[in-house]
Amino acid sequence: MGRYARTLLIAFAVWLVGFGGFTFLVDPYGLMPGVQIPGVNERRTRAHEDGYRVRTGHRLLDTEAGTIIMGSSRVADGYPRDIPDWEGGFENLGMAGTTAFELARASTLAAGNPDIRCVIIGMDLREFGTEPNAHATYWLTPLAGGPRLFADIRMLLSPSAFARAMQTLTDNITGGSDTRWEHAYDEDILRERFEEEISKRYRGYSTYSYDPERMRFLFRGVDALLAEGKQVVFIIHPVHVWQEEAGYRAGVNDEEYALRRDAGRHLAARPQIEAERPCFEGPALQVWDFGGYQPVSLTAPPDWDGEGPNPWYYVPAHYRPALGQAVLDRLRGRDREPPVSADMFGYRLTPETLDDVLAAREARREAWLASGDEWMEYVSGEFDALDENPPPPERDARHYLNRDNWNQLERDVRRHGG
Numbered sequence: 001m002g003r004y005a006r007t008l009l010i011a012f013a014v015w016l017v018g019f020g021g022f023t024f025l026v027d028p029y030g031l032m033p034g035v036q037i038p039g040v041n042e043r044r045t046r047a048h049e050d051g052y053r054v055r056t057g058h059r060l061l062d063t064e065a066g067t068i069i070m071g072s073s074r075v076a077d078g079y080p081r082d083i084p085d086w087e088g089g090f091e092n093l094g095m096a097g098t099t100a101f102e103l104a105r106a107s108t109l110a111a112g113n114p115d116i117r118c119v120i121i122g123m124d125l126r127e128f129g130t131e132p133n134a135h136a137t138y139w140l141t142p143l144a145g146g147p148r149l150f151a152d153i154r155m156l157l158s159p160s161a162f163a164r165a166m167q168t169l170t171d172n173i174t175g176g177s178d179t180r181w182e183h184a185y186d187e188d189i190l191r192e193r194f195e196e197e198i199s200k201r202y203r204g205y206s207t208y209s210y211d212p213e214r215m216r217f218l219f220r221g222v223d224a225l226l227a228e229g230k231q232v233v234f235i236i237h238p239v240h241v242w243q244e245e246a247g248y249r250a251g252v253n254d255e256e257y258a259l260r261r262d263a264g265r266h267l268a269a270r271p272q273i274e275a276e277r278p279c280f281e282g283p284a285l286q287v288w289d290f291g292g293y294q295p296v297s298l299t300a301p302p303d304w305d306g307e308g309p310n311p312w313y314y315v316p317a318h319y320r321p322a323l324g325q326a327v328l329d330r331l332r333g334r335d336r337e338p339p340v341s342a343d344m345f346g347y348r349l350t351p352e353t354l355d356d357v358l359a360a361r362e363a364r365r366e367a368w369l370a371s372g373d374e375w376m377e378y379v380s381g382e383f384d385a386l387d388e389n390p391p392p393p394e395r396d397a398r399h400y401l402n403r404d405n406w407n408q409l410e411r412d413v414r415r416h417g418g
Contacts, residue, residue, distance in 0.1 A: 221409060
């Protein structure tokens, strides 16, 4: 080999080591949270910008928590990061903007962690729409499959991870931060965000397309958890009535029902076995419905001045950890005061109760519309105006699961005996 070629190879190797070494040293995703370097990464200001996927992919392999919760930003923002007095430990592994595809892949990783006893999975229509299967940083994580070493190399040599490391270093030197996210839930802007959500959700639902294959894909991923003796509890999120009515007016209520019926069908297709070390009373696989015009979702929006916040919701699509804690208490059989008491919050969905749950949802909506409530009248008027003059629809390319997706999932599930 000539001197020029050797020099070129050495320079390339040095560049790779320096590039990856810088990302490793700064650790922008917090993969080594115990290692904090003042002026470098003491403040990990960018860890959430990629939806926590990188961190979640690794924590699924490393966590010692007996109970984890996964799902979208509703989980990431709506539940405590950890609960110190939870028996066996609790960890929030939500990923902003996640999909059923990513949740199924995450389930196969969690299946291989012997410390995990129970997995809670939040779901709503968004996870099951015909949107891209995965976000960009998914490919930098162990979620994408293959040996963990490959995932580490992909992350360390990724330009986007390097950019996050640079941002983190800059923020630590200058005192800057990702202010857009840090101030997303400032109380004085939440009423404005409530108002913005009316047309935003109406517009988003107007072109929504439910993909039942994603429900099947997710349940197949969960088979790996069940085969390892773990308990799995699905929760349908308690979003605010303003979001639920946006879906109803935009014509996706049939999809809401399809989601519940498909979940019930997949539940019925699996034997009702007991988990080896359950965290909740009941069988190893459960589905709970916390949506559908339940009283907590009918509460008033925040005041314009920020002095009268809604105690349960930041915005119609995202709820506060206080409501997330109420969901966890309901699963654990701990009763609370209205509107999150056991008789009006959370319904176990089974093949036998499915029709009653759906009928009760319709009855609650009709009662709300007939209530004469001030905020019902207000938001109904807003939706009437949108019906008369619909906003431009969001037109995105459709994405569907392919044979490779299924083949990889099947291999991983069978590896666990599922």
